[in-house]
Amino acid sequence: MADGPVAELLLRRLEASDGGLDSADLAAELGVEHQAVVGAVKSLQALGKVIEAELRSTKRWELTSEGEEIAQEGSHEARVFRSIPPEGLAQSELMRLPSGKVGFSKAMSNKWIRVDKSTADGPRVFRVVDSMEDDVQRRLQMVQWGQAEKLGEKERSELRKRKLLAEVTLKTYWVSKGSAFSTSISKQETELSPEMISSGSWRDRPFKPYNFLAQGVLPDSGHLHPLLKVRSQFRQIFLEMGFTEMPTDNFIESSFWNFDALFQPQQHPARDQHDTFFLRDPAEALQLPMDYVQRVKRTHSQGGYGSQGYKYTWKLDEARKNLLRTHTTSASARVLYRLAQKKPFTPAKYFSIDRVFRNETLDATHLAEFHQIEGVVADHGLTLGHLMGILREFFSKLGITQLRFKPAYNPYTEPSMEVFSYHPGLKKWVEVGNSGVFRPEMLLPMGLPENVSVIAWGLSLERPTMIKYGINNIRELVGHKVNLQMVYDSPLCRLDAKPRPPPTQEAA
């Protein structure tokens, strides 16, 4: 059994033919749509070498629907001419005829008719000649009879301009017998079934080939958020490097831990209402480590530990003010303070990745909350060279190998350096992080030994993620306005993998 009646008929005709047959001719002979024959050709082709089919395109002239009307009824100008009686016709009346407007001007330019404007009841149209030859109709009829070639190039193009004639390309198949030609084609099985397996009938059945170009069906699945996938990778990197995770599950912080403990003076602009979210309730911290607070106060207002201090009146009220932490360095300060209480001092490496909050002006790359990544190493005799060395290892795990360091200013690190990496896409150096050595004015009041240095660096989680996933607006990544399709479609996060090459421009 062949694949449907048309295919079967096609095979029979092909068997009888010598050489082959044209799909359009066959359609005409069978009285079916050409498309039905094309379908049969394709399904037979899929069976292997039963038939050979060669795509041919032929051009032919065809009448448009208006052209067909004219071939039957005559051209507009001829119809106008015929409608004018010997005594003439009022122009206004003539214009109301279906062919009036087009026909009138054509008939005028053919000099078949004339207009007399001197008559009393408005312009009147009269015949000029007694009879005329309707060439347009004749030519269109020739096309209808398949004699379009007999027309001159100029005549055809004029008819085309009048939208009476169109050139159409017809794609047909020239079908011939294939090496495995047979008129008895058996129906192909689509899928293997349990019955076939148990009966063994699959051994004798042909199977329809798969279309391997089609897309598969995506599995129903849950998805992880792209930013948090990147967070997992950063955690992994720190853990690989032997860093212990700091507790950061306290969004609410006192100004003391967020600023004062970091030797950030109380008039510092970051402590402004414009930059920081302060709390109305609970407005103030209930407890502060008062011994330590006294040492911090003295260092700010009078100096000490080799420092001149800032020489201003330090206020406890200011330090008590609660806020939403502006950086996770407040959590690092708490951890370092705890480390300082442990005697003897043991070296430590810490990291954290968590949310921080800024009362900033929002734009495409800034939100009121974002994630900060922070790494901290505390040990005897750490140098700036050590900081750079550890940054090199850290960034190389992100696939960033070209680094440059720029002197910078942070209130609580000295020396400080901004980390730049060369971005091959942007062809320039871009800032990828900030780093430094914590100031003695921060560490010594905590009680850390004098020869212990603490080096640290930080960066945002959002920025590398936006670069990684090619996202320009941070709202598409973070928050409720996220596009879930983007979450569904986002690939694995492999920070050190080479970025996918940009799609090559295809010729239009």
Add this chain to the structure above:
Amino acid sequence: MPTVSVKRDLLFQALGRTYTDEEFDELCFEFGLELDEITSEKEIISKEQGSIKAAGASDVVLYKIDAPANRYDLLCLEGLVRGLQVFKERIKAPVYKRVMPDGKIQKLIITEETAKIRPFAVAAVLRNIKFTKGRYDSFIELQEKLHQNICRKRALVAIGTHDLDTLSGPFTYTAKRPSDIKFKPLNKTKEYTACELMNIYKTDNHLKQYLHIIENKPLYPVIYDSNGVVLSMPPIINGDHSRITVNTRNVFIECTGTDFTKAKIVLDIIVTMFSEYCEKQFTVEAAEVVFPNGKSYTFPELAYRKEIVRADLINKKVGIRETPENLAKLLTRMYLKSEVIGDGNQIEIEIPPTRADIIHACDIVEDAAIAYGYNNIQMTLPKTYTIANQFPLNKLTELLRHDMAAAGFTEVLTFALCSQEDIADKLGVDISATKAVHISNPKTAEFQVARTTLLPGLLKTIAANRKMPLPLKLFEISDIVIKDSNTDVGAKNYRHLCAVYYNKNPGFEIIHGLLDRIMQLLDVPPGEDKAGYVIRASEGPAFFPGRCAEIFARGQSIGKLGVLHPDVITKFELTMPCSSLEINIEPFL
């Protein structure tokens, strides 16, 4: 970071050579500056106000340079050039001198009325200065930069500069009732009382930002000369009488403020920068300030301080091995004149009045490292040996979120801050019942409170994704914040897990099944006993009556699950039934 904009050609002329943009960018980078933008007045105006307004503007090339926030000495062309020339060893750092006048010293007397509003003042005189248009502009611009940065928008310090030849000392710095202060201010043609001025300046784009500093005080600060001429009403405006011009030869500078240290620094910066143009270069004429207690001080301080730092400390902190002599040379290039003294390992460093940022040896170490070149330092790995540990709560979270995704739910990440409405009204709860922490200064309603539940964020995510095919199955594991007087700050985070199912049917059994799966993952068996978990019929304003249950695990209530109330669904602009689950995961640590 403050940005200084300087004319490129003037800068190069002062530096005595030209640079390509790339070369200058490189120099900035090395020195800790950033060439932020190359532009022109014309470009700036056309960007801000359109190209028509920019038609007549200058197209002289401007460099916008970012300076570190603590380097007040780099906030003008004069300071930048001096810093870079010393860095490149083309000039030696000038020595700034305070000199006594030939005639009588200028005196500024502070009365006790200032104590409650703006108690400190310092002053100095720049004698026989020669301005040009460029220098004058730079002088004004520097004051503006100082006002914006170290002066904290004039709150801590405000600067007034006056044509001394139009005034006659001694000067009095006092405070008076606003209605008793009357003078012609800068850029006005007639006299006004202080009350009138405060009203007029409410619509002044530049000055309105400073009004709050004194607005509600009973007395306003004001400075008079011996003839009763008003020099200034700090921190708002100077008098017109003593205004300086390009032709001014003798400048009286007063800085008033609430922070004495900063006032002294500001005065030092102005006079060190612009004494360059005095007849006796880099000299500043002293002025005497008499405080209400009768004590008198001479300003500017122009103090040079000496610090001694051991060379091996610098080497050890930076990670280099340079000789003491080389280190002294490096520091000298950073405007810190240094020499090796004592046992040959000690470096004596002179900190000039321009470098108020040097307050500790670590600041000196940094400058040595900058001069050495950060990028020339050998990178090494610290030998710190440590065993890593995860924070247990985060470890549990990481494990759970992967299995939540494996259970077919998609992770979202929503904001920790939201409106009161989100956590209260929309869930049918009164805000006072939420124990939420409240933000005192939110710019918009989106940041009124920290969330007390994850549910609103998930529902808002669904609302923003209504076009996605159903069902939507979402989850989030993140922190919420609750007031808690047992903690040092009075609030505590809790790690919550929230999941929602949104479809044409409520799908309670799916959310219930998810809870069973979570408990399976946490190794908590179903059952009433102490180790197990159970759900019991409950109610809550966010849930449809009869379709809510409370979850008890290991003997305590950990959250609720149920079908959301139609009012909640509507208030979050949703249209389909929805079931949800929210639990605290901390009991499972």
